[in-house]
Amino acid sequence: MSPVRRCSRTACGRPAVATLTYVYADSTAVLGPLATYAEPHCYDLCAEHSERLTAPRGWEVVRLSDGSAPTRPSGDDLEALANAVREAARPQERAAEAGGKPGTGRSGDPMEIGRRGHLRVLRSPDN
Numbered sequence: 001m002s003p004v005r006r007c008s009r010t011a012c013g014r015p016a017v018a019t020l021t022y023v024y025a026d027s028t029a030v031l032g033p034l035a036t037y038a039e040p041h042c043y044d045l046c047a048e049h050s051e052r053l054t055a056p057r058g059w060e061v062v063r064l065s066d067g068s069a070p071t072r073p074s075g076d077d078l079e080a081l082a083n084a085v086r087e088a089a090r091p092q093e094r095a096a097e098a099g100g101k102p103g104t105g106r107s108g109d110p111m112e113i114g115r116r117g118h119l120r121v122l123r124s125p126d127n
Contacts, residue, residue, distance in 0.1 A: 007046035016044030032064035
């Protein structure tokens, strides 16, 4: 197993995720996925430094995307998220299925019965 390559920026020890190459003849900086092997005239960058990369005035930055990573959530991801939200919105049904009385969790803990922003309304097990 090869050691993890680190960011080439001074005093940065984070793992490298991208490789930067300069094409001086075209005044272009090319930032792409991490190269298979460390090259002597290329620079490995961490995620933070690769996102903040800027080129000198008059130069162009070309960002090559990694084809293996999805760029945005797929329909399946969105459907799974919607199902999880629907499931979380039914606390009384889940309590009944688990064998508890509505408004309480399995062990008699308070059950969430409402929500507004980051605040939750809990029903006491005594009620």
